[in-house]
Amino acid sequence: MPTPLPSTSISEVSDSKTIALQMEKVSVYYGSNLAVKDVYLEIPEHEIVAFIGPSGCGKSTILRCFNRMNDLIPSARVDGRILFDGEEITGKRVDPVELRRRVGMVFQKPNPFPKSIYDNITFGARINGYQGNYDELVERSLRGAALWDEVKDKLQESGLGLSGGQQQRLCIARAIAIEPEVILMDEPCSALDPISTIKVEELMHELKERYTIVIVTHNMQQASRVSDRTAFFNAVATDQGGKMGYLVEYNHTQDIFSNPKEEYTRDYVSGRFG
Amino acid sequence: MKTDVSSRVVDKGQKQSHFTANLGSRYTIDRIFKYAAWGATGVSILILVWLLVTIVADGIGTLNWNFITSFPSRRAENAGIIAALVGTVWVMCLVALFTVPLGVGAGIFLEEFAEDNWFTRLVEINIGNLAGVPSIIYGLLGLAVFARIMQPITGGRSVLSGSLTLSLLILPVVIVSTREALRAIPNSLRLAGYALGATRWQVIWSHVLPAAVPGILTGVILALSRAIGETAPLIAVGAAVFISFLPEGLQSQFTAMPIQIYNWVGRPQEEFHYIAASGIIVLMAMLLVMNGVAVYLRNHFQKDF
Known part of the structure; x- marks a missing residue:
């Protein structure tokens, strides 16, 4: 028996905005477990959209649908329509390798390759057949991630020698080196100290000019600081004893935090649970 | 209300007695394990050295x-x-x-x-x-x-x-x-x-x-x-x-x-x-x-x- 969902409120993006990513009735299963149910979502170009919600509500799972990282989990199955630039990206006809060049990703824990800073940046470009000058690409990407001045004299040194915050910006530089249209960030600051967090947040504001950004965060202050729109996910217990996530409310960040339509949202953003 | 005070004092005394540090015997066990582990290492190294010494003593004369x-x-x-x-x-x-x-x-x-x-x-x-x-x-x-x-x-x-x-x-x-x-x-x-x-x-x-x-x-x-x-x-x-x-x-x-x-x-x-x-x-x-x-x-x- 499908568990009925509590009421939800999803605001549509106004017509004047171009939609970069869109979800229609997306559900994700792990094996026979329904992990996230019936997500409808529209993400406009050049905006930052934050996913917030308690643990286990499926926000990371939904994020990974956009670059099909769920394909790497053998038991995962994604239902529904996911559109990127108006084209469907689910199904066999779309190559996930090609998709991931256009939809980059930054992970929770900084994970630079155990190679030089230079090679970290050029790897993605090399495998995707980059035709231009690699030295310029490295400088451009590192400048784009506000890291150039700190590392320009040690490009041949290991990326693992950098501090945590620098490593995360290296990962962002690595992601933008392959000129994606969207950058997905899965709790990018949760392993960083407050100063590094601020640097990454400032960087996100700059990146917004050129990229669409979707960020998962546990930190509600971060969501309110950086994002234009916020999606609040919640989890309900299922009959089988597991948890099932669903989208409660999606709106402009200001409305989510100061004028939420749903009671769950109000309780969560005011710190009453989660 | 003198009785209350005295009972509180007794309470305090009981609270302290919930823990017995017993540091002496805990450190003794520590030391015993250290020597036991050291002994295990020593015995295996000794056997190895003995083996090597006898082999070398027997074989070095004809090794040329x-x-x-x-x-x-x-x-x-x-x-x-x-x-x-x-x-x-x-x-x-x-x-x-x-x-x-x-x-x-x-x-x-x-x-x-x-x-x-x-x-x-x-x-x-x-x-x-x-x-x-x-x-x-x-x-x-x-x-x-x-x-x-x-x-x-x-x-x-x-x-x-x-x-x-x-x-x-x-x-x-x-x-x-x-x-x-x-x-x-x-x-x-x-x-x-x-x-x-x-x-x-x-x-x-x-x-x-x-x-x-x-x-x-x-x-x-x-x-x-x-x-x-x-x-x-x-x-x-x-x-x-x-x-x-x-x-x-x-x-x-x-x-x-x-x-x-x-x-x-x-x-x-x-x-x-x-x-x-x-x-x-x-x-x-x-x-x-x-x-x-x-x-x-x-x-x-x-x-x-």
Whole structure:
């Protein structure tokens, strides 16, 4: 028996905005477990959209649908329509390798390759057949991630020698080196100290000019600081004893935090649970 | 309300008595374990030193350049180990040539490509079991398959037959250690590669394998160290004990150091026991060189991180 969902409120993006990513009735299963149910979502170009919600509500799972990282989990199955630039990206006809060049990703824990800073940046470009000058690409990407001045004299040194915050910006530089249209960030600051967090947040504001950004965060202050729109996910217990996530409310960040339509949202953003 | 106060004081006293630090006896147990562990280490090192000292004392007198460069002889003072030494080098090179591509390849397949189904689980269980099969069984298999059935190819009781037999023996070890080395690579490294639009092979070749090389090398060298000392399977396959020529090709007859040593130890004359000890010194020196190379390679590859 499908568990009925509590009421939800999803605001549509106004017509004047171009939609970069869109979800229609997306559900994700792990094996026979329904992990996230019936997500409808529209993400406009050049905006930052934050996913917030308690643990286990499926926000990371939904994020990974956009670059099909769920394909790497053998038991995962994604239902529904996911559109990127108006084209469907689910199904066999779309190559996930090609998709991931256009939809980059930054992970929770900084994970630079155990190679030089230079090679970290050029790897993605090399495998995707980059035709231009690699030295310029490295400088451009590192400048784009506000890291150039700190590392320009040690490009041949290991990326693992950098501090945590620098490593995360290296990962962002690595992601933008392959000129994606969207950058997905899965709790990018949760392993960083407050100063590094601020640097990454400032960087996100700059990146917004050129990229669409979707960020998962546990930190509600971060969501309110950086994002234009916020999606609040919640989890309900299922009959089988597991948890099932669903989208409660999606709106402009200001409305989510100061004028939420749903009671769950109000309780969560005011710190009453989660 | 005096009673209240006094009862509170009693309470306080009881609270303190909930814990008895007993530091003295806890530290005593600490010390006992320290000495026990120290003793265990000491005993094993002592046995090893004793073994080395007796071998060196027995063998150093007859260990000279003449011993290393001479062929076996019926007279102990003329006998040398060159045939066995070169035979062992031949066998080791061939075994490495067969097991590295096969074992590492199989390990990569099972760890990175194979889906988790009944077939791969069956393969896994069997590889685990094969690693524990006694070496003489491999010797008999080698005799039947490589020396007899495949005689037109291998030339019978040849270097090639012996090497193939030892390769079978250590393949499971190489496969298992390759898989363990790959499993130790954090998944975040793979995800980083995939997220940049890499295919599975690009992720494995560019990131997973380079990171796993030190672990894989260690496993391969340990497996080869096992192969170098194996005697039983080579005797079963039919390595000769008295050979006065060096192997000229894959189908050539051969002998190996453990067999030569075994043969000398079995002779009644005491002189042969001394040159057996000399042979053991040469074998251990070779083992030491192999392990040294392994440590060097491992450190070299780890520096590149």
